Amino acid sequence: MAPTLAVIGGGQLARMMAQPAIALGLPLRLLAEADGVSAAQVIPDHVVGDYTDLDTLLKVTDGCAAVTFDHEHVPTDHLHALEDAGIAVRPGPEALVHAQDKGVMRARLAELGVPCPRNALVGSVADVEAFGLPCVLKTTRGGYDGKGVWFVGTPDDCAEPFAAAAASGVGLLAEERVDFRRELSALVARSPSGQAAAYAVVASTQVDGICAEVVAPAPDLSPELAGEAQQIALRVAGELGVVGILAVELFETSDGRVLVNELAMRPHNTGHWTQDGAVTSQFENHLRAVMDLPLGSPAPRARWTVMVNILGGPDDQVGRLYDGFPHALARDPALRVHLYGKELRPGRKVGHVNAYGDDLEDCLERARHAAAWFRGDLGNESE
Secondary structure, three states: OOOOEEEEOOOHHHHHHHHHHHHHOOOEEEEEOOOOOOHHHOOOOEEEOOOOOHHHHHHHHOOOOEEEEOOOOOOHHHHHHHHHOOOEEOOOHHHHHHHHOHHHHHHHHHHHOOOOOOEEEEOOHHHHHHHOOOEEEEEOOOOOOOOOEEEEOOHHHHHHHHHHHHHHOOOEEEEOOOOEEEEEEEEEEEOOOOOEEEOOOEEEEEEOOEEEEEEEOOOOOOHHHHHHHHHHHHHHHHHHOOOEEEEEEEEEEOOOOEEEEEEEOOOOHHHOOHHHHEOOOHHHHHHHHHOOOOOOOOOEOOOEEEEEEEEOOOHHHOOOHHHHHHHHHHHOOOOEEEEOOOOOOOOOEEEEEEEEEOOHHHHHHHHHHHHHHHHOOOOOOOO
């Protein structure tokens, strides 16, 4: 009998681990936040509970060979307790804290000499002014998809971020506003034995702090800069002891450099293209890594792959997402659609589409059209 892997968090990332787990014959046991959440719909062995409760975590992981995560919010002390109980925590708490706490991450990357935006922890408006306005303020913990991030230009703009940080009991990090050309992402997988695999560096487009579109590989990226981005990701994964997928989000600056923006230690939105565009998806390689199996090839299957997120659209589209299939699939038989089983809400990630081929403009048009159709942006017109 294959060992069981525990997965904490019932979102779409855990859901998308299920299919490669089936192919690998790897049983998953899920801790879900509520009945009927995305991953609970497809992983039969699941319990509903609070990931901040240690007893619940110990119960779910009992008898499992390892535990991994759909998100990075499990308290660090609880992760140490799971290790003390004999569970292989992957990624481990010493690594994961760098994705949980931006202050810790920035300090460690500085020690390693990894290029980052100028930054400093700030405890007052005076500290922000001393750092220099305008700048970006980020809560050190808990932010995602643009939440916990503010662009501030005056001392008065600092009131909201300081109030939010105080209410959450977290710190604030000030960062310079980088003059960047675009955002990139370097994705790598790393196993406990040290084997690593690097995917093509991609370009991502963010809208209101949410990843809207990914192009793999990043167009017009020099081989030298692509190699530097991959080497940064591989070095960070090795130095921090990451096990599983590591996504390093980067700024490509206007003067031709790359700077590390964020780290994520789990499958990542900028890697969804790999489900259809790479020999081995990020989800399969994450499972292989956390179970210390040999990693699969990250090589692309096609010259270009474009991923576009499907976001919840107008209120009158609620309950009608599945209705997008007849048009989208008839128009583009090569399109790949991934829905998350989520209730639609305006702006919520509810799925994504992948289009691949030899012509970038064609892939962009196909993916954008399909995502817009599912969102309801195109009404009921047909072409």
